[in-house]
Every structure is written in structure tokens, then in C-alpha cells.
Amino acid sequence: MKKPKGGLSGTLESYLELIHELQTQYGAVRVTDLADRMGCKTPSATSALRRLAHLGLINYEAYRPVTLTRDGKAAIRRMSAGHRILADLFTTVLGLPAELAEPEACALEHRISPTLLARIGTLMDFLHGPPGGTELRDALQQRFAKYLASAEGQERGGPKASA
Amino acid sequence: MKKPKGGLSGTLESYLELIHELQTQYGAVRVTDLADRMGCKTPSATSALRRLAHLGLINYEAYRPVTLTRDGKAAIRRMSAGHRILADLFTTVLGLPAELAEPEACALEHRISPTLLARIGTLMDFLHGPPGGTELRDALQQRFAKYLASAEGQERGGPKASA
DNA sequence: AACAAAATTTAGTTTCATCTAAGAAAAGGA
DNA sequence: TCCTTTTCTTAGATGAAACTAAATTTTGTT
Incomplete structure (x- = not known):
């Protein structure tokens, strides 16, 4: 996971995916949205666009629409296969609502090893x-949901500042 | 996951954990081992040591033992709580052998959100x-193990890059 | 003790991903 | 149209994490 195989870093993968999403959803890719969604400022997005263009993954010219x-x-x-698998795991097994599962999948898909991903897929x-x-799945879901509801609001007692 | 809360990046966390492991296991921390295990060269390890010292997490002086x-x-x-939870998930649910689960947990624990980790813990x-x-756990393990054995050697049947 | 070998550090460079400040282009309203 | 606002880009800097090459220190051997 250190060496991006295709010369494509996890960050750039995220940008690329986001570009695709914005494109299909809104028809256009605005640098501001890109930056917003990536949680960075516009110059960072611009620089990512230049790097992506340099890698031949997008067509990019200043002030022009990106394709x-x-x-x-x-x-x-x-x-995107990885994305689906993870989101599926999070909703189906962990019982996360899609609104949470999606961004989590998004954040992890570029940081998980192919081996692990394959196993999760299986x-x-x-x-x-x-x-x-x-x-089995149904049983798991129902009973874990119940368990969750009972443990409600104290999610494992607070694993954050335990030290 | 972008902003390391305590000013501690995922990479540095890994170094720190490794230092701890080597220390308890061998009593000493050799830069070469550190580099080997991190998959980098010694100068990178040295620089990590300096950064960790600068953050007040280790006592470090050139050519001196690290504490x-x-x-x-x-x-x-x-x-380490996160580490255990992940390793547990990988062995118990995914059926990975510890030799595989450990390094995977190691690689992921610093890249996973607290929310997700908490839910997995639950x-x-x-x-x-x-x-x-x-x-439920036993049923899952047994039946998934069987499934794995049958799908042997072609992990996920092939619709991986379903294009 | 003195030298050779191994381990560690420094020096200097690179790439990635980000930032701020400031300038250029596009869009919109009067 | 012209002027203002918004959007986007450039310029320049920073910090993290890695590298190679070249010191330097420690260790071990004879």
C-alpha cells in the first residue's frame, strides 16, 4: 500500500473518483466543489487536476471543463469494485446507514490492500x-441490530481517550 | 482522517508502535530493524526518530538507545486497542490466519476512522x-471456511475488474 | 591498540499534498 | 456595456516522507 501500483496515489484516486461522481451527478466539475468535497482549498484541487492530466487520466486545460x-x-x-465491496460490508455486516457507509468506504478504499479487499469480497x-x-446474514443483521440498540449511545464505552 | 488529531501522522504512529514492539521483544531498537520492518531505508527511519523525539514521544539522541x-x-x-479490534475482525470474521491478519491490521489501524473502528469493536x-x-460466530466461521475452501484458489470467482 | 566492518547519522534532493496571497478569467447585474 | 463578484489559476512556501551518497560513530577482531 506504500507504492501506488499504477503511479496513482490514494489521494489522486480520490480526486479522480470525485471528478467522476460530480460529472455524472451534475454534468460538470467545478474546482470549488472538488476542493470542498476533498476538504482542501482550491489551489490544491487545481494542482491535483494538473497531476491527473499529466498522468493522462483527465483532459484538463485552464478554465476548461474537465473530462x-x-x-x-x-x-x-x-x-469502484472496491468501493462497492466496502460499502456493502459496512451496511450489511456493520449495520451502518448508507449515508455513513459511503464516505467511510470512500476514505478506505484507497488504503486497503488488494488481498484484504479480495477476502472481504469473498x-x-x-x-x-x-x-x-x-x-446467516439475516440472523446476524437482526440480532446485531438489537444488540446495537441495547448498547445504544455508548458504543463500546468510548475507545477514544481511554488512555 | 486527513488531520492527525494529536499531530501524529499514520506513518509516525506505525514507527512508534514498531519501536515499542522491538523494544519489548528484543530490549533494544536498532535503526536497521526499524527501517527493514517499515520497508524503507535507514535515513528515513532516523528522520522519523527525530520527528518523534521532536513531538516528545521518544527520547532520542544520536547513537543512543531509544526509549x-x-x-x-x-x-x-x-x-493498540484499534489494532486488536482489527486483527480480531480479520481472523474471526474473515478467517485470515494471524500471520496475515496482523500486518493487515497494522497497516489499517492508522487509516481508519474512529467511528468505523468503534462500530467494528461493537x-x-x-x-x-x-x-x-x-x-452465530461459530456458524459463520464454519460455513464461511467451507465456502472459502470450495472457492479455493480463485478468491471471488473473478468478477473483480468486471469492467 | 589499531584497523575493518557494520550501524547510524548528516547532507542534499525529490515528490506529494497542502497552504496563503495575489493575479486572471468568466459570469452576472445594473 | 461596464463593473462587481465569483471562480479559477499561478506563484511561492511549507512539511512529511522517502531516496542516494557520503560522513561518522560504534563494535568487533586480531
Whole structure:
């Protein structure tokens, strides 16, 4: 996870994905939105755009609308599988609402090893598929939800400042 | 996850934890080992040591043995809970052998949000505790293990980069 | 003790990702 | 149209984390 295989850092992957999302959702990619959503200032977003362009993943020219290149689209397709798997884990197993699961998946997908991701994928296949997982999944969900509700509001006693 | 709350980056956390581990395991911390285990060269390790010392987490002077300060020990105590929770998830739910789960937990613990970690902790509490999780856990483990064995060697069947 | 080998540190560079300050372009209202 | 506001970009700086090459210190051997 140290060496971005395709020369694409986790941060840049996030930018790229966000570009795709904004593009399909709003039709356009505004640098301000990009910065907002990434939690940074506009110059950082601009610089990310330049780096992405330099890597051949987007078409970028100053003050022009941004578009994805074929390579860029391919990269996104490659990445989004991981995103789905994680979001699935978070909602299905951990019982997180989609509004929480999504950003968490977003934040983690670029930092998790392919090995681990593959294994999680297998688990989710198992939990969804007929081979035998579905009842188990339902039982887990129902009983964990109940457990959560009972432990309500004190989520593991507060693992943050335990020291 | 962008802003290290206590001014301590994920990388530095890893170094700190490794220092602790080497110290308790071998009694001493050799820069070479530090570098080896972190997958970097010795100058990088040295620079990390300087940064950690500057943050008041270790006592460090050139060519001297490294020791943890009180703050350093506190930081480690604060962090290791997350490590255990993740390793537990990986072995118990995903069925990874400890030799794989450990390094994966190590790599992820500094990159996962407190929220998510807390929820995973709750899940593990549930799965281990008497409230009702244990049979579920055993069922999950056994059946998933079987599923894994059957899907042997092709982890996730192939729709990975489903394009 | 003196020298060779191993370990560690310094020096100097690189890349990434961010920032602030300030200038250029585009959009919109009067 | 012209002027103001918003948006975007450039310029320049910073800090984290890594590298190579070259000192320097420590250790171990004879």
C-alpha cells in the first residue's frame, strides 16, 4: 500500500473518483466543489487536476471543463469494485446507514490492500449468495441490530481517550 | 482522517508502535530493524526518530538507545486497542490466519476512522459476548471456511475488474 | 591498540499534498 | 456595456516522507 501500483496515489484516486461522481451527478466539475468535497482549498484541487492530466487520466486545460480520458474511465472502473465491496460490508455486516457507509468506504478504499479487499469480497459473496449465507446474514443483521440498540449511545464505552 | 488529531501522522504512529514492539521483544531498537520492518531505508527511519523525539514521544539522541517517554507510552496504549479490534475482525470474521491478519491490521489501524473502528469493536463484542453472538460466530466461521475452501484458489470467482 | 566492518547519522534532493496571497478569467447585474 | 463578484489559476512556501551518497560513530577482531 506504500507504492501506488499504477503511479496513482490514494489521494489522486480520490480526486479522480470525485471528478467522476460530480460529472455524472451534475454534468460538470467545478474546482470549488472538488476542493470542498476533498476538504482542501482550491489551489490544491487545481494542482491535483494538473497531476491527473499529466498522468493522462483527465483532459484538463485552464478554465476548461474537465473530462475523463479513456484511461481515466478505466481507472475508475477498476477502483469502484472496491468501493462497492466496502460499502456493502459496512451496511450489511456493520449495520451502518448508507449515508455513513459511503464516505467511510470512500476514505478506505484507497488504503486497503488488494488481498484484504479480495477476502472481504469473498465474504460478501458468501453472505449474499445462495450457497448458504443468506439466513446467516439475516440472523446476524437482526440480532446485531438489537444488540446495537441495547448498547445504544455508548458504543463500546468510548475507545477514544481511554488512555 | 486527513488531520492527525494529536499531530501524529499514520506513518509516525506505525514507527512508534514498531519501536515499542522491538523494544519489548528484543530490549533494544536498532535503526536497521526499524527501517527493514517499515520497508524503507535507514535515513528515513532516523528522520522519523527525530520527528518523534521532536513531538516528545521518544527520547532520542544520536547513537543512543531509544526509549519511550511517558507521552509515547500513553500514545501507544491509546492506539493498540484499534489494532486488536482489527486483527480480531480479520481472523474471526474473515478467517485470515494471524500471520496475515496482523500486518493487515497494522497497516489499517492508522487509516481508519474512529467511528468505523468503534462500530467494528461493537460487532466484535457482540460476536464474542454471551448476549447472543457466539453461536452465530461459530456458524459463520464454519460455513464461511467451507465456502472459502470450495472457492479455493480463485478468491471471488473473478468478477473483480468486471469492467 | 589499531584497523575493518557494520550501524547510524548528516547532507542534499525529490515528490506529494497542502497552504496563503495575489493575479486572471468568466459570469452576472445594473 | 461596464463593473462587481465569483471562480479559477499561478506563484511561492511549507512539511512529511522517502531516496542516494557520503560522513561518522560504534563494535568487533586480531
